[in-house]
Amino acid sequence: MNADVAVAAVGARTLRVLRSFGRAALFFADLVLHIPGALRRFGLVVRQIHAIGNLSLLIIMASGLAVGFVLALQMYYALVTYGATESLGLIVNLSLVRELGPVVTALLFAGRAGTSLTAEIGLMKAGEQLSAMEMMAVDPRSRVLAPRFIGGVISMPLLALLFSAVGILGAYVVGVLLIGLDSGNFWSLMQSRVDVWRDVGNGVAKSFAFGIVCTAVALYQGYETEATPEGVAYATTRTVVVSSLSVLAIDFMLTALMFSTP
Amino acid sequence: MSKKGIETMVGLFVLLGLAGALFLSLKAANLASFGERKGYTVSAKFDNIGGLKARAPVRSAGVTIGRVKRISLDPKTYQGVVTMEIDEGVRFPKDSSAKILTSGLLGDQYIGLEPGADDKELAGGDVIHQTQSAVVLENLIGQMIFNKAAEAGDSTEKKHEPAK
Numbered sequence: 001m002n003a004d005v006a007v008a009a010v011g012a013r014t015l016r017v018l019r020s021f022g023r024a025a026l027f028f029a030d031l032v033l034h035i036p037g038a039l040r041r042f043g044l045v046v047r048q049i050h051a052i053g054n055l056s057l058l059i060i061m062a063s064g065l066a067v068g069f070v071l072a073l074q075m076y077y078a079l080v081t082y083g084a085t086e087s088l089g090l091i092v093n094l095s096l097v098r099e100l101g102p103v104v105t106a107l108l109f110a111g112r113a114g115t116s117l118t119a120e121i122g123l124m125k126a127g128e129q130l131s132a133m134e135m136m137a138v139d140p141r142s143r144v145l146a147p148r149f150i151g152g153v154i155s156m157p158l159l160a161l162l163f164s165a166v167g168i169l170g171a172y173v174v175g176v177l178l179i180g181l182d183s184g185n186f187w188s189l190m191q192s193r194v195d196v197w198r199d200v201g202n203g204v205a206k207s208f209a210f211g212i213v214c215t216a217v218a219l220y221q222g223y224e225t226e227a228t229p230e231g232v233a234y235a236t237t238r239t240v241v242v243s244s245l246s247v248l249a250i251d252f253m254l255t256a257l258m259f260s261t262p
Numbered sequence: 263m264s265k266k267g268i269e270t271m272v273g274l275f276v277l278l279g280l281a282g283a284l285f286l287s288l289k290a291a292n293l294a295s296f297g298e299r300k301g302y303t304v305s306a307k308f309d310n311i312g313g314l315k316a317r318a319p320v321r322s323a324g325v326t327i328g329r330v331k332r333i334s335l336d337p338k339t340y341q342g343v344v345t346m347e348i349d350e351g352v353r354f355p356k357d358s359s360a361k362i363l364t365s366g367l368l369g370d371q372y373i374g375l376e377p378g379a380d381d382k383e384l385a386g387g388d389v390i391h392q393t394q395s396a397v398v399l400e401n402l403i404g405q406m407i408f409n410k411a412a413e414a415g416d417s418t419e420k421k422h423e424p425a426k
Contacts, residue, residue: 046272057275158278161286191291196287196291
């Protein structure tokens with residue numbers, strides 16, 4: 001192979017990657033610009049909150065409960081060696097509110113709601129419904145994409161809050177009701193050491209960011225999909241991979257920013 | 263599902279989420295004890311503040327009456343300056359003393375205020391002069407090991423003497 005061909009291949013690849021970044025950024029800007037238009041038809045947003053939020057409720061709360069159970073059990077085994085079991089609730093609370101709540105909710109959200117968004121939009125595109133809307137002078141971005149985006153961004157923090165709350169209740173069930181720790185200690189240590197703005201507030205801010213990322217990725221993958229069955233399948237897979245990885249990366253950055261000072 | 267039904271379901275979902283937020287902030291965090299934070303600030307200088315942190319409680323007779331607001335170093339005397347905010351309703355005599363104490367053996371450090379006998383009361387911006395620094399566990403352990411070693415040295419000397 002000639003050297004110039006190899007160099008050209010590298011250049012083409014770089015340009016392709018850059019172009020996809022640019023397309024995603026333009027798509028995101030376009031999405032944000034269409035938010036006011038979608039808010040005027042709030043009925044569409046409500047329908048999407050139902051499809052994205054309400055229907056994810058069961059899996060989120062079940063997972064939250066399970067995570068709370070398991071965390072409490074594992075922490076108890078670890079803490080009992082140091083005689084520090086009274087801080088069980090505090091540890092479970094902080095790890096749920098700061099990290100696990102937002103992150104696990106976002107990962108589940110990508111699997112439960114993100115995939116359905118991508119598949120829905122991808123099939124709309126494959127069935128030329130989006131083009132048909134454009135033909136009727138209806139902008140699919142403000143009619144189809146923006147309501148879903150708002151719905152996802154509203155649903156995610158609520159789901160993450162519920163995940164943490166149910167997880168703490170699960171830890172209460174295991175720690176206080178099953179193991180028999182003192183329930184007064186369980187709550188009062190939390191109340192003295194967990195700060196509403198610093199811990200709970202930052203957790204909500206995180207899940208808000210994850211909501212934006214997960215929903216935007218899902219919509220972008222659906223909108224850019226190849227209009228074939230394989231294309232939709234591939235786009236759905238990519239939604240899960242891309243949103244999960246970006247959630248983990250963003251979580252690391254946000255944690256470093258928010259909790260860098262003790 | 264009808265439009266009305268969907269709206270009800272979404273309303274329930276949002277209310278449930280808000281209930282979760284309320285639970286997290288009231289039952290599982292410190293919002294309830296956050297509201298009545300209105301007080302006056304006093305400061306105290308310590309030779310060693312140990313592991314005291316901002317937002318640590320200020321207690322008198324075990325009752326939390328305020329929080330540590332700020333910790334800094336006095337550049338002239340090289341002492342730690344602890345600024346604390348004490349609840350408005352609680353007034354202390356001017357010659358009260360402040361100690362840095364530890365809750366439990368290895369627990370968190372807090373400031374213990376002990377009232378003096380002066381007629382005048384501490385006001386905002388005042389300085390508490392009588393202070394006692396934190397007990398640093400390493401120093402204590404070091405001292406104990408030193409004492410034990412000295413004792414052991416004495417006893418071996420005594421044992422050797424009759425053998426002579």
